[in-house]
Amino acid sequence: MNRFGIAAEPIDIAPLRARLLHERAGAFAAFEGWVRNHNDGRPVDGLRYEAYVALAEAEGERIVLEALEKFGALDACCVHRVGDLPIGELAVWVGVSAAHRDAAFDTCRWIIDEVKSRVPIWKHERYTDGRSDWLHPRQTHPTDSGG
Amino acid sequence: MNRFGIAAEPIDIAPLRARLLHERAGAFAAFEGWVRNHNDGRPVDGLRYEAYVALAEAEGERIVLEALEKFGALDACCVHRVGDLPIGELAVWVGVSAAHRDAAFDTCRWIIDEVKSRVPIWKHERYTDGRSDWLHPRQTHPTDSGG
């Protein structure tokens, strides 16, 4: 299995985490993006993610491999949901195992940042006032979207 | 239940994570410390953690509350094992939920750093050459112990 995947069904975390267990690993860091009930001050009902799957998987895979090279972690993987997601649903999961916690945290943070800025996935938010919007941020800042 | 605990039995992650789910949370970060098969170049067989439980729980609780105050995350919790642990076993778990990922990552990292430097828990390593040692680092550096 590859280190990055697009999932059309709810993400099952346990087997993803289990893949990263390693006798040389002393540290594991994970990040989860959940669907929040608000964004930029607007109450959100739920959302839909859409991906250009072939390119998303290729670019996601590149990100994870670049991260492992850059920070020297032992292993990492990332899965991103597509489809309709209710509030509270898991949208993206990143897990990293490393000998030490510096590499685990840095790799995990770098992967989610790069996934948010480079992988062709789009969020369509439904607001409680009945309107909805595709989110096309000009640039992704750490605090302006999702998590 | 408190936000910091000492566990004499294997840590069950799922209910800890479930406590942190929140409709306002868009981000969740977790850290796990695992028993590695080596430390400082010496092959390790397994280890034992011992705690001054009453003080460890009080100090751990203070750390989590200080972290929530400092970084504005929504919720956090931490559990540390004591007793005999084989290679690969989960020694410590930290989870944090927040509106955005900056707060989730920063809180998670700060909690594990403070737990390692302030909470009265000691590690006793058994090496494959038959020797064993209590670890009493003069000061805890990010890369000199466990994860």
Added chain:
Amino acid sequence: MARVTLLYFASLRDAAGAASETLESAAPDLAALYEETRLRHGFVLPLAHLRVAVDGAFAAWTDAVRDGTEVAFIPPVSGG
């Protein structure tokens, strides 16, 4: 003339009313191909906000439009 299949995602798909279309174009490069497509469908996103991919790999706007390829215009992404 090159025969190409265009892929639309997110707001571009909504504006185009289709996820893809196949057409003949005389555009000399991918930038010109986007501009003619933008005018035809009334896309509001300027080229500077997009990326472009050909046959599933990121490409440069100055690349020629090659016959038989699949071209995707990538609006600003918002995963995570």
Added chain:
Amino acid sequence: MARVTLLYFASLRDAAGAASETLESAAPDLAALYEETRLRHGFVLPLAHLRVAVDGAFAAWTDAVRDGTEVAFIPPVSGG
């Protein structure tokens, strides 16, 4: 004289051969109490490397030794 219970952890417990002991001490403060204990058990850790707790809360080495309290000498920690 104050009657105190001393708690030992990790390498201090190994060196003392006990997890705790109850004794009478004339030490004026917790620092002096550690020094007399260190000499008696041959502890190698100097006071500067330790912290001290009284009745389950961190305390200052300059605090007086109070009768009926439980004193813990905290060697450098290594959790995580």
